[in-house]
Amino acid sequence: MTALISSASMTGSTFWRQSRDGDPLGLALHRRHYSRRRYADGRDPALFVGPGEKLVLVAHDDDALFVWRKFIDASGQKGVNCAIFRNESPCVASEMIIDAETWARDRWPGERFYTYVNPRRIRSTNPGYCFKRAGWTTCGETRGRRPLVVLEKVPS
Numbered sequence: 016m017t018a019l020i021s022s023a024s025m026t027g028s029t030f031w032r033q034s035r036d037g038d039p040l041g042l043a044l045h046r047r048h049y050s051r052r053r054y055a056d057g058r059d060p061a062l063f064v065g066p067g068e069k070l071v072l073v074a075h076d077d078d079a080l081f082v083w084r085k086f087i088d089a090s091g092q093k094g095v096n097c098a099i100f101r102n103e104s105p106c107v108a109s110e111m112i113i114d115a116e117t118w119a120r121d122r123w124p125g126e127r128f129y130t131y132v133n134p135r136r137i138r139s140t141n142p143g144y145c146f147k148r149a150g151w152t153t154c155g156e157t158r159g160r161r162p163l164v165v166l167e168k169v170p171s
Contacts, residue, residue, distance in 0.1 A: 030106060030114045031072035031081065036064040041073050044080035044101045064098060070122055072115055078104040081115040085123060090157050092165065094127030095119055102145075109148035116149075116168070125170050129154070131163040 034041050045063040064071060067086025073079070082099040100115075102108045119128065128151070134142040143151065143166045156162040 028072075028114055028118065030074050030079070030111045031118065032075055033118070034071045034073040036069055036071055037062045038071065038073065040077050041071055041080050041082075044073075044078075044103070045099060068123075069098075070118060072118060074102075074104055074106075074111070076104060078102075079106070079111060081111070083115070083119045083122070083128075085126070092129050094129050094167070095123050097128060097130035097146075100130070100145075108145035112146060112149040112151075120170075127170065128168040130166050131157065132166060133161075133163050135161065 042061065042063055064082055064084060065086070067084050069085075070083040072081040072083075079102045080099055081097070084096045084098040085094075086096070088096065097112075097115075100108075100112065102111060104111075116128065119126070130143070130146060130151075132143040132146075141147070142164045143153070146166045146168075147153075149168070151166045151168045153164060154167045155165045157165060
Protein backbone atom coordinates (compact mmCIF):
# COMPACT_ATOMS: atom_id res chain seq x y z
CA MET A 16 0.00 0.00 0.00
CA THR A 17 1.41 3.39 -0.92
CA ALA A 18 1.37 6.15 1.62
CA LEU A 19 -0.78 9.12 0.75
CA ILE A 20 0.99 12.44 0.95
CA SER A 21 -1.29 15.36 1.57
CA SER A 22 -0.47 19.03 1.44
CA ALA A 23 -1.27 19.16 5.17
CA SER A 24 1.46 16.63 5.86
CA MET A 25 3.86 18.41 3.53
CA THR A 26 3.31 21.86 5.03
CA GLY A 27 3.28 20.61 8.60
CA SER A 28 0.29 19.96 10.74
CA THR A 29 -0.05 21.51 14.16
CA PHE A 30 -1.25 18.32 15.81
CA TRP A 31 -1.21 15.36 13.44
CA ARG A 32 0.96 13.02 11.41
CA GLN A 33 -0.43 10.46 9.02
CA SER A 34 -0.41 6.85 10.14
CA ARG A 35 -2.13 3.65 9.00
CA ASP A 36 -4.85 1.27 10.07
CA GLY A 37 -3.27 -1.22 12.46
CA ASP A 38 -0.59 1.17 13.73
CA PRO A 39 0.20 0.00 17.30
CA LEU A 40 -0.12 3.53 18.76
CA GLY A 41 -3.43 4.11 17.02
CA LEU A 42 -4.66 0.67 18.03
CA ALA A 43 -3.85 1.35 21.69
CA LEU A 44 -5.77 4.65 21.58
CA HIS A 45 -8.66 2.99 19.75
CA ARG A 46 -8.91 0.30 22.43
CA ARG A 47 -9.63 3.06 24.97
CA HIS A 48 -12.35 4.72 22.83
CA TYR A 49 -15.95 4.17 23.93
CA SER A 50 -17.03 2.99 20.47
CA ARG A 51 -14.56 0.12 20.35
CA ARG A 52 -16.30 -3.05 19.26
CA ARG A 53 -15.68 -6.07 21.44
CA TYR A 54 -16.24 -9.43 19.80
CA ALA A 55 -18.15 -12.15 21.67
CA ASP A 56 -15.58 -14.77 20.63
CA GLY A 57 -12.77 -12.75 22.28
CA ARG A 58 -10.77 -11.95 19.16
CA ASP A 59 -8.88 -8.68 19.10
CA PRO A 60 -8.25 -7.62 15.49
CA ALA A 61 -5.12 -5.63 14.67
CA LEU A 62 -7.01 -3.41 12.20
CA PHE A 63 -9.41 -0.93 13.79
CA VAL A 64 -10.85 1.34 11.08
CA GLY A 65 -13.08 -0.82 8.90
CA PRO A 66 -13.60 -0.98 5.13
CA GLY A 67 -13.57 1.94 2.73
CA GLU A 68 -11.18 4.80 2.11
CA LYS A 69 -9.47 5.83 5.32
CA LEU A 70 -7.15 8.45 6.69
CA VAL A 71 -5.58 7.68 10.08
CA LEU A 72 -3.98 10.53 12.02
CA VAL A 73 -1.98 10.18 15.23
CA ALA A 74 -0.93 13.19 17.30
CA HIS A 75 2.74 14.13 17.24
CA ASP A 76 2.98 13.22 20.95
CA ASP A 77 1.17 9.88 20.42
CA ASP A 78 -1.68 10.91 22.74
CA ALA A 79 -4.56 11.39 20.31
CA LEU A 80 -6.14 9.56 17.36
CA PHE A 81 -8.37 10.88 14.57
CA VAL A 82 -9.74 8.64 11.82
CA TRP A 83 -11.57 9.78 8.70
CA ARG A 84 -13.46 7.18 6.70
CA LYS A 85 -15.36 7.37 3.42
CA PHE A 86 -17.63 4.39 2.87
CA ILE A 87 -21.19 3.37 2.05
CA ASP A 88 -22.93 4.09 5.33
CA ALA A 89 -25.93 1.86 6.10
CA SER A 90 -27.65 4.75 7.87
CA GLY A 91 -27.79 6.72 4.62
CA GLN A 92 -25.36 9.45 5.69
CA LYS A 93 -23.27 10.86 2.83
CA GLY A 94 -19.78 12.31 3.01
CA VAL A 95 -16.66 11.59 5.02
CA ASN A 96 -17.13 10.15 8.47
CA CYS A 97 -15.08 10.95 11.54
CA ALA A 98 -14.98 7.34 12.69
CA ILE A 99 -12.80 7.88 15.78
CA PHE A 100 -11.57 10.85 17.74
CA ARG A 101 -9.75 10.04 20.95
CA ASN A 102 -7.91 12.86 22.71
CA GLU A 103 -5.77 12.06 25.75
CA SER A 104 -3.60 15.12 25.26
CA PRO A 105 -3.73 18.48 27.04
CA CYS A 106 -4.55 20.14 23.68
CA VAL A 107 -7.91 21.77 22.97
CA ALA A 108 -10.05 19.15 21.22
CA SER A 109 -11.86 21.60 18.94
CA GLU A 110 -8.53 22.92 17.62
CA MET A 111 -7.40 19.36 16.95
CA ILE A 112 -10.62 18.68 15.01
CA ILE A 113 -10.13 21.78 12.85
CA ASP A 114 -6.56 20.72 12.11
CA ALA A 115 -7.73 17.20 11.18
CA GLU A 116 -10.28 18.76 8.82
CA THR A 117 -7.46 20.23 6.72
CA TRP A 118 -6.20 16.72 6.03
CA ALA A 119 -9.66 15.49 5.00
CA ARG A 120 -10.38 18.55 2.83
CA ASP A 121 -7.13 17.93 0.99
CA ARG A 122 -7.99 14.26 0.45
CA TRP A 123 -11.73 14.69 -0.26
CA PRO A 124 -12.34 18.29 -1.41
CA GLY A 125 -15.88 19.61 -1.14
CA GLU A 126 -17.21 16.68 0.90
CA ARG A 127 -19.53 16.96 3.88
CA PHE A 128 -18.10 15.71 7.19
CA TYR A 129 -20.24 13.85 9.70
CA THR A 130 -19.84 11.87 12.90
CA TYR A 131 -21.93 9.98 15.42
CA VAL A 132 -21.94 10.62 19.16
CA ASN A 133 -23.45 8.22 21.66
CA PRO A 134 -24.84 10.49 24.38
CA ARG A 135 -25.25 7.55 26.78
CA ARG A 136 -21.55 6.65 26.63
CA ILE A 137 -19.98 10.04 27.33
CA ARG A 138 -19.91 12.14 30.48
CA SER A 139 -20.81 15.46 28.83
CA THR A 140 -24.28 16.94 29.14
CA ASN A 141 -23.69 18.48 25.70
CA PRO A 142 -22.89 15.52 23.38
CA GLY A 143 -20.36 16.47 20.72
CA TYR A 144 -19.40 19.73 22.43
CA CYS A 145 -15.84 19.72 21.06
CA PHE A 146 -17.18 19.23 17.51
CA LYS A 147 -19.71 22.04 18.02
CA ARG A 148 -16.87 24.32 19.17
CA ALA A 149 -15.14 23.43 15.88
CA GLY A 150 -18.16 24.61 13.87
CA TRP A 151 -20.09 21.36 13.51
CA THR A 152 -23.87 21.31 13.96
CA THR A 153 -26.38 18.70 15.07
CA CYS A 154 -28.33 17.44 12.07
CA GLY A 155 -30.37 14.61 13.55
CA GLU A 156 -30.31 11.21 15.18
CA THR A 157 -30.02 7.68 13.92
CA ARG A 158 -33.02 5.38 14.13
CA GLY A 159 -33.38 2.54 16.55
CA ARG A 160 -33.68 1.78 20.23
CA ARG A 161 -30.50 3.66 21.12
CA PRO A 162 -30.21 6.58 18.72
CA LEU A 163 -26.90 8.32 18.14
CA VAL A 164 -26.58 12.07 17.66
CA VAL A 165 -25.42 12.96 14.13
CA LEU A 166 -23.19 16.02 13.77
CA GLU A 167 -22.07 17.51 10.48
CA LYS A 168 -19.89 20.16 8.92
CA VAL A 169 -20.70 21.08 5.35
CA PRO A 170 -18.22 22.73 2.99
CA SER A 171 -18.52 26.50 2.78
